[in-house]
Amino acid sequence: MNLRDGTNADPGHPSMNRYVGGQRLYFAAAKPWTRADCVIDNSDPKLPRITTHAAR
Structure with a gap:
């Protein structure tokens, strides 16, 4: 959002x-994680991780 819209990071x-x-x-x-087939962890934006099970 910061890069796209210029908001504060x-x-x-x-x-x-x-x-x-x-x-x-x-x-x-x-509670979208309870219905997701997978969750993408973007805690490191340069190295996103796809998880196979939704975090609950």
């Missing part, structure tokens, strides 16, 4: 509250 930055808060609401309500 720090998720803790006050300008990101809307997006981070929205993401947290979505995760809490939808």
Whole structure:
């Protein structure tokens, strides 16, 4: 999002509250990892890992 839209790269930055808060609401309500066939771990953006089972 930072590269695409020019937003602040720090998720803790006050300008990101809307997006981070929205993401947290979505995760809490939808729990998408419980329905996913696989989960992609992007903790290292240069080396994403595809997991075979959704994290629960």
